[in-house]
Amino acid sequence: MITKQEIWSALDDVKDPEIPRVSVVDMGIITGVEISDDDFVNVKMTPTFAGCPAVNVMKSDIISVISKLPVKGINVDVSFDVQWNSNMITEKGRKLLKESEFALPTKHNGLVTIDMLANVECPHCGSNQTKLQTPFGPTQCRAIHYCNNCLQAFEQFKPV
Amino acid sequence: MSELSEIQITALKDLLYRMADDELILGHRNSEWTGLGPILEEDIAFSSMAQDKIGHAQALYEILHKLGEAEPDKIAFARNEKEFKCCHLTEMPIGEYDFSLMRHFLFDTAEALRFDMLAQSDYEPLSNVAKKFRGELKYHTMHADIWIDQLSHSSEEAKARMQTALNECLPLALGIFEPSEYENVLSESKIFEGEKTLQDKWTEAITSIIQKSGLNLPDIDSLKPSYGGRKGYHTEFLKPLLDEMTEVYSIDPNAEW
Numbered sequence: 001m002i003t004k005q006e007i008w009s010a011l012d013d014v015k016d017p018e019i020p021r022v023s024v025v026d027m028g029i030i031t032g033v034e035i036s037d038d039d040f041v042n043v044k045m046t047p048t049f050a051g052c053p054a055v056n057v058m059k060s061d062i063i064s065v066i067s068k069l070p071v072k073g074i075n076v077d078v079s080f081d082v083q084w085n086s087n088m089i090t091e092k093g094r095k096l097l098k099e100s101e102f103a104l105p106t107k108h109n110g111l112v113t114i115d116m117l118a119n120v121e122c123p124h125c126g127s128n129q130t131k132l133q134t135p136f137g138p139t140q141c142r143a144i145h146y147c148n149n150c151l152q153a154f155e156q157f158k159p160v
Numbered sequence: 161m162s163e164l165s166e167i168q169i170t171a172l173k174d175l176l177y178r179m180a181d182d183e184l185i186l187g188h189r190n191s192e193w194t195g196l197g198p199i200l201e202e203d204i205a206f207s208s209m210a211q212d213k214i215g216h217a218q219a220l221y222e223i224l225h226k227l228g229e230a231e232p233d234k235i236a237f238a239r240n241e242k243e244f245k246c247c248h249l250t251e252m253p254i255g256e257y258d259f260s261l262m263r264h265f266l267f268d269t270a271e272a273l274r275f276d277m278l279a280q281s282d283y284e285p286l287s288n289v290a291k292k293f294r295g296e297l298k299y300h301t302m303h304a305d306i307w308i309d310q311l312s313h314s315s316e317e318a319k320a321r322m323q324t325a326l327n328e329c330l331p332l333a334l335g336i337f338e339p340s341e342y343e344n345v346l347s348e349s350k351i352f353e354g355e356k357t358l359q360d361k362w363t364e365a366i367t368s369i370i371q372k373s374g375l376n377l378p379d380i381d382s383l384k385p386s387y388g389g390r391k392g393y394h395t396e397f398l399k400p401l402l403d404e405m406t407e408v409y410s411i412d413p414n415a416e417w
Contacts, residue, residue: 083292
Protein backbone atom coordinates (compact mmCIF):
# COMPACT_ATOMS: atom_id res chain seq x y z
CA MET A 1 0.00 0.00 0.00
CA ILE A 2 1.51 3.29 -1.16
CA THR A 3 1.54 6.21 1.28
CA LYS A 4 0.88 9.92 0.68
CA GLN A 5 4.40 10.60 1.88
CA GLU A 6 5.81 8.46 -0.95
CA ILE A 7 3.68 10.31 -3.49
CA TRP A 8 4.80 13.71 -2.18
CA SER A 9 8.40 12.63 -2.26
CA ALA A 10 8.05 11.38 -5.86
CA LEU A 11 6.41 14.68 -6.82
CA ASP A 12 9.49 16.46 -5.53
CA ASP A 13 11.34 14.88 -8.49
CA VAL A 14 9.07 16.66 -10.97
CA LYS A 15 10.74 19.94 -11.80
CA ASP A 16 9.39 23.17 -13.19
CA PRO A 17 10.55 22.98 -16.85
CA GLU A 18 11.29 26.71 -16.83
CA ILE A 19 13.36 26.64 -13.59
CA PRO A 20 14.72 23.08 -13.53
CA ARG A 21 16.12 23.12 -9.96
CA VAL A 22 12.74 23.88 -8.43
CA SER A 23 10.11 21.16 -8.11
CA VAL A 24 6.34 21.38 -8.39
CA VAL A 25 6.19 20.83 -4.61
CA ASP A 26 8.67 23.69 -3.96
CA MET A 27 6.55 25.96 -6.13
CA GLY A 28 3.52 25.23 -3.98
CA ILE A 29 1.35 24.32 -6.94
CA ILE A 30 0.42 20.87 -5.62
CA THR A 31 -2.65 21.51 -3.50
CA GLY A 32 -3.62 17.97 -2.57
CA VAL A 33 -2.85 14.26 -2.89
CA GLU A 34 -5.53 11.62 -2.46
CA ILE A 35 -5.14 7.85 -2.56
CA SER A 36 -8.21 5.67 -2.91
CA ASP A 37 -8.56 2.26 -1.14
CA ASP A 38 -7.55 0.53 -4.34
CA ASP A 39 -4.37 2.66 -4.76
CA PHE A 40 -5.70 5.08 -7.34
CA VAL A 41 -3.88 8.42 -6.97
CA ASN A 42 -5.40 11.82 -7.54
CA VAL A 43 -3.06 14.82 -7.55
CA LYS A 44 -4.49 18.32 -7.39
CA MET A 45 -2.52 21.07 -9.06
CA THR A 46 -3.13 24.80 -9.52
CA PRO A 47 -1.28 26.89 -12.15
CA THR A 48 0.94 29.82 -11.13
CA PHE A 49 -0.59 31.81 -14.01
CA ALA A 50 -3.76 30.88 -15.89
CA GLY A 51 -2.04 30.80 -19.26
CA CYS A 52 1.12 29.02 -18.10
CA PRO A 53 2.30 26.88 -21.03
CA ALA A 54 4.31 24.63 -18.69
CA VAL A 55 1.18 23.20 -17.05
CA ASN A 56 0.72 20.40 -19.57
CA VAL A 57 4.40 19.46 -19.43
CA MET A 58 4.29 19.24 -15.63
CA LYS A 59 1.05 17.31 -15.76
CA SER A 60 2.51 14.66 -18.05
CA ASP A 61 5.76 14.57 -16.03
CA ILE A 62 3.72 13.91 -12.87
CA ILE A 63 1.81 11.11 -14.59
CA SER A 64 5.01 9.49 -15.81
CA VAL A 65 6.76 9.70 -12.39
CA ILE A 66 3.79 8.41 -10.36
CA SER A 67 3.06 5.65 -12.87
CA LYS A 68 6.43 4.08 -12.00
CA LEU A 69 5.25 3.56 -8.41
CA PRO A 70 3.03 0.64 -7.35
CA VAL A 71 -0.25 2.43 -8.01
CA LYS A 72 -3.40 1.39 -9.85
CA GLY A 73 -3.72 4.64 -11.75
CA ILE A 74 -2.96 8.36 -11.62
CA ASN A 75 -5.07 11.38 -12.38
CA VAL A 76 -3.91 15.01 -12.28
CA ASP A 77 -6.69 17.44 -11.63
CA VAL A 78 -5.76 21.01 -12.68
CA SER A 79 -8.13 23.60 -11.29
CA PHE A 80 -8.45 27.03 -9.69
CA ASP A 81 -10.32 25.73 -6.62
CA VAL A 82 -7.26 26.78 -4.65
CA GLN A 83 -5.74 29.91 -6.17
CA TRP A 84 -1.97 30.00 -6.26
CA ASN A 85 -0.10 32.99 -4.95
CA SER A 86 3.61 33.58 -4.52
CA ASN A 87 3.40 33.14 -0.72
CA MET A 88 2.80 29.45 -1.44
CA ILE A 89 6.38 28.90 -2.63
CA THR A 90 8.00 26.85 0.16
CA GLU A 91 11.07 27.94 2.13
CA LYS A 92 13.09 25.35 0.24
CA GLY A 93 11.65 26.73 -3.01
CA ARG A 94 12.67 30.27 -2.06
CA LYS A 95 16.18 29.09 -1.24
CA LEU A 96 16.50 27.31 -4.59
CA LEU A 97 15.13 30.31 -6.48
CA LYS A 98 17.68 32.51 -4.79
CA GLU A 99 20.47 30.10 -5.67
CA SER A 100 19.22 30.21 -9.25
CA GLU A 101 19.82 34.00 -9.11
CA PHE A 102 16.22 35.09 -8.98
CA ALA A 103 15.11 37.93 -6.76
CA LEU A 104 12.38 36.60 -4.48
CA PRO A 105 8.77 37.70 -4.47
CA THR A 106 8.02 39.83 -1.40
CA LYS A 107 5.68 38.04 0.98
CA HIS A 108 2.35 39.84 1.16
CA ASN A 109 -1.00 39.73 2.92
CA GLY A 110 -2.99 39.18 -0.27
CA LEU A 111 -2.40 42.65 -1.64
CA VAL A 112 0.46 43.23 -4.07
CA THR A 113 1.54 46.87 -4.18
CA ILE A 114 3.75 48.74 -6.59
CA ASP A 115 6.32 49.21 -3.78
CA MET A 116 6.94 45.47 -3.79
CA LEU A 117 8.38 45.87 -7.28
CA ALA A 118 10.59 48.84 -6.53
CA ASN A 119 14.01 48.45 -4.86
CA VAL A 120 14.01 44.70 -4.94
CA GLU A 121 17.23 43.20 -3.58
CA CYS A 122 19.68 42.36 -6.35
CA PRO A 123 20.42 38.59 -6.35
CA HIS A 124 23.93 39.20 -7.69
CA CYS A 125 25.31 41.80 -5.23
CA GLY A 126 22.60 42.25 -2.58
CA SER A 127 22.13 45.96 -3.25
CA ASN A 128 18.73 47.62 -2.96
CA GLN A 129 19.71 50.30 -5.49
CA THR A 130 17.62 48.63 -8.17
CA LYS A 131 14.89 49.63 -10.59
CA LEU A 132 12.01 47.75 -12.15
CA GLN A 133 12.56 47.64 -15.92
CA THR A 134 9.38 45.84 -16.87
CA PRO A 135 6.91 43.62 -15.02
CA PHE A 136 6.77 41.38 -18.11
CA GLY A 137 9.76 39.07 -18.42
CA PRO A 138 10.65 35.95 -20.40
CA THR A 139 7.81 34.01 -18.77
CA GLN A 140 4.54 35.19 -17.23
CA CYS A 141 5.84 34.75 -13.69
CA ARG A 142 9.01 36.86 -14.00
CA ALA A 143 9.74 40.59 -13.96
CA ILE A 144 12.98 42.26 -15.12
CA HIS A 145 14.93 44.65 -12.92
CA TYR A 146 18.23 46.47 -13.21
CA CYS A 147 20.80 46.93 -10.47
CA ASN A 148 22.42 50.38 -10.34
CA ASN A 149 25.16 49.07 -8.05
CA CYS A 150 26.55 46.12 -10.03
CA LEU A 151 25.13 47.35 -13.35
CA GLN A 152 23.45 44.10 -14.23
CA ALA A 153 19.94 43.12 -15.15
CA PHE A 154 18.22 40.42 -13.09
CA GLU A 155 14.92 38.62 -12.95
CA GLN A 156 12.46 38.56 -10.09
CA PHE A 157 9.87 35.91 -9.48
CA LYS A 158 6.82 38.17 -9.39
CA PRO A 159 4.77 38.64 -6.26
CA VAL A 160 1.17 37.69 -7.10
CA MET B 161 -24.93 28.10 -4.38
CA SER B 162 -27.78 25.59 -4.75
CA GLU B 163 -28.53 23.95 -8.08
CA LEU B 164 -28.89 26.45 -10.92
CA SER B 165 -32.25 26.93 -12.63
CA GLU B 166 -32.53 26.86 -16.41
CA ILE B 167 -32.74 30.65 -16.70
CA GLN B 168 -29.77 31.07 -14.35
CA ILE B 169 -27.72 28.74 -16.53
CA THR B 170 -28.69 30.69 -19.66
CA ALA B 171 -27.77 33.98 -17.97
CA LEU B 172 -24.49 32.59 -16.70
CA LYS B 173 -23.53 31.22 -20.12
CA ASP B 174 -24.26 34.58 -21.71
CA LEU B 175 -21.96 36.32 -19.21
CA LEU B 176 -19.21 33.72 -19.64
CA TYR B 177 -19.32 33.93 -23.44
CA ARG B 178 -19.03 37.72 -23.34
CA MET B 179 -16.06 37.62 -21.00
CA ALA B 180 -14.26 34.71 -22.65
CA ASP B 181 -14.73 36.00 -26.20
CA ASP B 182 -13.37 39.41 -25.17
CA GLU B 183 -10.32 37.66 -23.73
CA LEU B 184 -9.74 35.47 -26.76
CA ILE B 185 -10.13 38.20 -29.35
CA LEU B 186 -8.14 40.86 -27.49
CA GLY B 187 -5.56 38.21 -26.64
CA HIS B 188 -5.23 37.53 -30.36
CA ARG B 189 -4.93 41.24 -31.13
CA ASN B 190 -2.28 41.71 -28.42
CA SER B 191 -0.28 38.85 -29.89
CA GLU B 192 -0.10 40.75 -33.18
CA TRP B 193 2.45 43.01 -31.46
CA THR B 194 4.84 40.08 -31.02
CA GLY B 195 7.94 41.00 -33.01
CA LEU B 196 6.60 44.49 -33.81
CA GLY B 197 6.58 46.31 -30.46
CA PRO B 198 8.04 49.83 -30.53
CA ILE B 199 10.66 48.76 -27.96
CA LEU B 200 11.64 45.28 -26.81
CA GLU B 201 9.98 45.61 -23.39
CA GLU B 202 6.67 46.53 -24.97
CA ASP B 203 6.90 43.72 -27.46
CA ILE B 204 7.27 41.33 -24.52
CA ALA B 205 4.58 43.10 -22.46
CA PHE B 206 1.92 42.75 -25.12
CA SER B 207 2.97 39.16 -25.86
CA SER B 208 2.82 38.31 -22.17
CA MET B 209 -0.57 39.95 -21.69
CA ALA B 210 -1.78 38.06 -24.77
CA GLN B 211 -0.73 34.83 -23.09
CA ASP B 212 -2.61 35.78 -19.91
CA LYS B 213 -5.74 36.64 -21.88
CA ILE B 214 -5.75 33.41 -23.86
CA GLY B 215 -5.26 31.55 -20.55
CA HIS B 216 -8.26 33.36 -19.06
CA ALA B 217 -10.36 32.59 -22.14
CA GLN B 218 -9.47 28.93 -21.86
CA ALA B 219 -10.41 28.72 -18.18
CA LEU B 220 -13.74 30.47 -18.86
CA TYR B 221 -14.48 28.19 -21.85
CA GLU B 222 -13.71 25.30 -19.51
CA ILE B 223 -16.45 26.49 -17.14
CA LEU B 224 -18.82 26.74 -20.13
CA HIS B 225 -17.87 23.22 -21.12
CA LYS B 226 -18.79 21.98 -17.63
CA LEU B 227 -22.15 23.73 -18.10
CA GLY B 228 -22.77 21.61 -21.19
CA GLU B 229 -21.15 23.64 -23.99
CA ALA B 230 -18.59 22.23 -26.43
CA GLU B 231 -14.89 21.58 -25.67
CA PRO B 232 -12.83 24.80 -25.22
CA ASP B 233 -10.94 24.37 -28.53
CA LYS B 234 -14.15 23.82 -30.37
CA ILE B 235 -15.77 26.87 -28.81
CA ALA B 236 -12.74 28.94 -29.76
CA PHE B 237 -12.21 27.69 -33.29
CA ALA B 238 -15.47 26.25 -34.62
CA ARG B 239 -17.98 29.05 -34.19
CA ASN B 240 -18.96 31.59 -36.79
CA GLU B 241 -18.82 35.34 -36.36
CA LYS B 242 -22.48 35.68 -35.30
CA GLU B 243 -21.93 33.34 -32.38
CA PHE B 244 -19.16 35.48 -30.88
CA LYS B 245 -20.15 37.87 -28.10
CA CYS B 246 -17.04 40.03 -27.85
CA CYS B 247 -17.43 43.81 -27.78
CA HIS B 248 -16.29 45.95 -30.72
CA LEU B 249 -13.36 47.42 -28.80
CA THR B 250 -11.59 44.06 -28.77
CA GLU B 251 -12.06 43.47 -32.51
CA MET B 252 -10.40 46.60 -33.81
CA PRO B 253 -7.06 46.16 -35.58
CA ILE B 254 -4.00 47.04 -33.48
CA GLY B 255 -3.56 50.33 -35.33
CA GLU B 256 -0.73 52.51 -34.10
CA TYR B 257 0.80 51.83 -30.69
CA ASP B 258 -1.15 54.70 -29.08
CA PHE B 259 -4.44 53.07 -30.06
CA SER B 260 -3.44 49.65 -28.71
CA LEU B 261 -2.18 51.19 -25.50
CA MET B 262 -5.37 53.20 -24.92
CA ARG B 263 -7.52 50.16 -25.68
CA HIS B 264 -5.44 48.12 -23.23
CA PHE B 265 -5.89 50.80 -20.54
CA LEU B 266 -9.66 51.13 -20.98
CA PHE B 267 -10.34 47.42 -21.35
CA ASP B 268 -8.04 46.10 -18.63
CA THR B 269 -9.27 48.67 -16.09
CA ALA B 270 -12.80 47.36 -16.69
CA GLU B 271 -11.66 43.78 -16.58
CA ALA B 272 -9.77 44.15 -13.31
CA LEU B 273 -12.87 45.71 -11.73
CA ARG B 274 -15.08 42.99 -13.19
CA PHE B 275 -12.91 40.31 -11.59
CA ASP B 276 -12.98 42.19 -8.27
CA MET B 277 -16.77 42.05 -8.43
CA LEU B 278 -16.86 38.43 -9.56
CA ALA B 279 -14.51 37.40 -6.75
CA GLN B 280 -17.61 37.92 -4.56
CA SER B 281 -19.86 35.85 -6.85
CA ASP B 282 -22.02 33.14 -5.31
CA TYR B 283 -21.20 30.95 -8.31
CA GLU B 284 -18.02 29.37 -7.01
CA PRO B 285 -16.32 28.24 -10.26
CA LEU B 286 -16.48 31.87 -11.39
CA SER B 287 -15.39 33.42 -8.09
CA ASN B 288 -12.45 31.00 -7.99
CA VAL B 289 -11.08 32.04 -11.38
CA ALA B 290 -11.85 35.72 -10.68
CA LYS B 291 -9.77 35.59 -7.49
CA LYS B 292 -6.92 34.14 -9.50
CA PHE B 293 -7.15 36.42 -12.55
CA ARG B 294 -7.36 39.67 -10.64
CA GLY B 295 -3.85 39.12 -9.30
CA GLU B 296 -2.60 38.78 -12.88
CA LEU B 297 -4.60 41.81 -14.03
CA LYS B 298 -2.84 43.94 -11.45
CA TYR B 299 0.26 43.87 -13.65
CA HIS B 300 -1.75 44.77 -16.73
CA THR B 301 -3.38 47.84 -15.18
CA MET B 302 -0.12 48.91 -13.61
CA HIS B 303 1.54 48.71 -17.02
CA ALA B 304 -1.27 50.67 -18.69
CA ASP B 305 -1.43 53.37 -16.00
CA ILE B 306 2.31 54.03 -16.14
CA TRP B 307 2.41 54.36 -19.94
CA ILE B 308 -0.68 56.56 -20.15
CA ASP B 309 0.87 58.86 -17.58
CA GLN B 310 4.36 58.90 -19.11
CA LEU B 311 3.34 59.44 -22.73
CA SER B 312 0.78 62.07 -21.84
CA HIS B 313 3.52 64.01 -20.06
CA SER B 314 6.14 63.69 -22.79
CA SER B 315 6.25 65.45 -26.18
CA GLU B 316 3.41 67.44 -27.71
CA GLU B 317 3.08 64.82 -30.42
CA ALA B 318 2.75 62.00 -27.88
CA LYS B 319 0.14 63.94 -25.93
CA ALA B 320 -1.87 64.71 -29.07
CA ARG B 321 -1.72 61.07 -30.12
CA MET B 322 -2.91 59.88 -26.71
CA GLN B 323 -5.80 62.34 -26.81
CA THR B 324 -6.84 61.19 -30.30
CA ALA B 325 -6.62 57.56 -29.20
CA LEU B 326 -8.75 58.30 -26.14
CA ASN B 327 -11.42 60.05 -28.21
CA GLU B 328 -11.45 57.16 -30.66
CA CYS B 329 -11.51 54.37 -28.05
CA LEU B 330 -14.09 55.74 -25.61
CA PRO B 331 -17.32 55.00 -27.55
CA LEU B 332 -15.92 51.56 -28.33
CA ALA B 333 -15.05 50.99 -24.69
CA LEU B 334 -18.59 51.85 -23.61
CA GLY B 335 -19.64 48.81 -25.65
CA ILE B 336 -17.99 46.64 -22.98
CA PHE B 337 -20.97 47.44 -20.75
CA GLU B 338 -23.73 46.73 -23.27
CA PRO B 339 -26.71 45.79 -21.09
CA SER B 340 -27.69 42.15 -21.04
CA GLU B 341 -31.26 40.89 -20.99
CA TYR B 342 -30.22 38.72 -18.06
CA GLU B 343 -28.93 41.48 -15.75
CA ASN B 344 -31.69 40.95 -13.22
CA VAL B 345 -31.30 37.19 -13.12
CA LEU B 346 -27.56 37.58 -12.56
CA SER B 347 -27.83 40.19 -9.83
CA GLU B 348 -30.73 38.51 -8.01
CA SER B 349 -28.83 35.22 -8.05
CA LYS B 350 -25.76 37.07 -6.70
CA ILE B 351 -23.75 35.79 -9.67
CA PHE B 352 -22.80 39.27 -10.96
CA GLU B 353 -23.87 42.73 -9.87
CA GLY B 354 -24.32 43.93 -13.42
CA GLU B 355 -22.79 45.98 -16.23
CA LYS B 356 -24.19 49.29 -14.96
CA THR B 357 -22.45 48.96 -11.59
CA LEU B 358 -19.26 47.94 -13.35
CA GLN B 359 -19.44 50.91 -15.71
CA ASP B 360 -19.85 53.33 -12.78
CA LYS B 361 -16.78 51.91 -11.04
CA TRP B 362 -14.86 52.01 -14.32
CA THR B 363 -15.78 55.64 -15.04
CA GLU B 364 -14.47 56.61 -11.63
CA ALA B 365 -11.23 54.68 -12.11
CA ILE B 366 -10.40 55.95 -15.59
CA THR B 367 -11.37 59.55 -14.72
CA SER B 368 -8.78 59.60 -11.97
CA ILE B 369 -5.96 58.33 -14.24
CA ILE B 370 -6.97 60.52 -17.19
CA GLN B 371 -7.08 63.62 -15.00
CA LYS B 372 -3.62 62.93 -13.61
CA SER B 373 -2.31 62.47 -17.13
CA GLY B 374 -3.61 65.89 -18.17
CA LEU B 375 -5.67 64.54 -21.07
CA ASN B 376 -9.24 65.74 -21.61
CA LEU B 377 -11.91 63.20 -20.83
CA PRO B 378 -14.84 63.68 -23.24
CA ASP B 379 -18.30 63.84 -21.68
CA ILE B 380 -19.13 60.14 -21.46
CA ASP B 381 -22.90 60.65 -21.29
CA SER B 382 -22.90 62.44 -24.64
CA LEU B 383 -21.14 59.61 -26.48
CA LYS B 384 -22.93 56.92 -28.44
CA PRO B 385 -21.74 53.53 -27.13
CA SER B 386 -20.67 51.02 -29.75
CA TYR B 387 -23.24 48.32 -28.93
CA GLY B 388 -24.07 45.16 -30.84
CA GLY B 389 -21.11 42.91 -30.14
CA ARG B 390 -22.82 41.19 -27.22
CA LYS B 391 -25.68 40.23 -29.54
CA GLY B 392 -23.49 38.92 -32.36
CA TYR B 393 -23.37 42.07 -34.50
CA HIS B 394 -19.74 42.82 -35.15
CA THR B 395 -17.46 45.24 -36.94
CA GLU B 396 -16.00 44.35 -40.33
CA PHE B 397 -12.75 43.47 -38.55
CA LEU B 398 -13.84 40.36 -36.65
CA LYS B 399 -14.39 38.07 -39.64
CA PRO B 400 -10.84 38.44 -41.07
CA LEU B 401 -9.42 37.88 -37.56
CA LEU B 402 -11.43 34.68 -37.14
CA ASP B 403 -10.43 33.48 -40.62
CA GLU B 404 -6.78 33.88 -39.69
CA MET B 405 -7.12 32.46 -36.18
CA THR B 406 -9.00 29.36 -37.34
CA GLU B 407 -7.07 28.71 -40.55
CA VAL B 408 -5.28 25.57 -39.37
CA TYR B 409 -8.30 24.24 -37.49
CA SER B 410 -10.47 24.70 -40.56
CA ILE B 411 -8.11 22.66 -42.72
CA ASP B 412 -7.92 19.81 -40.22
CA PRO B 413 -10.04 20.01 -37.04
CA ASN B 414 -8.33 16.91 -35.63
CA ALA B 415 -4.76 18.04 -36.20
CA GLU B 416 -2.48 17.67 -33.20
CA TRP B 417 0.75 19.56 -32.66
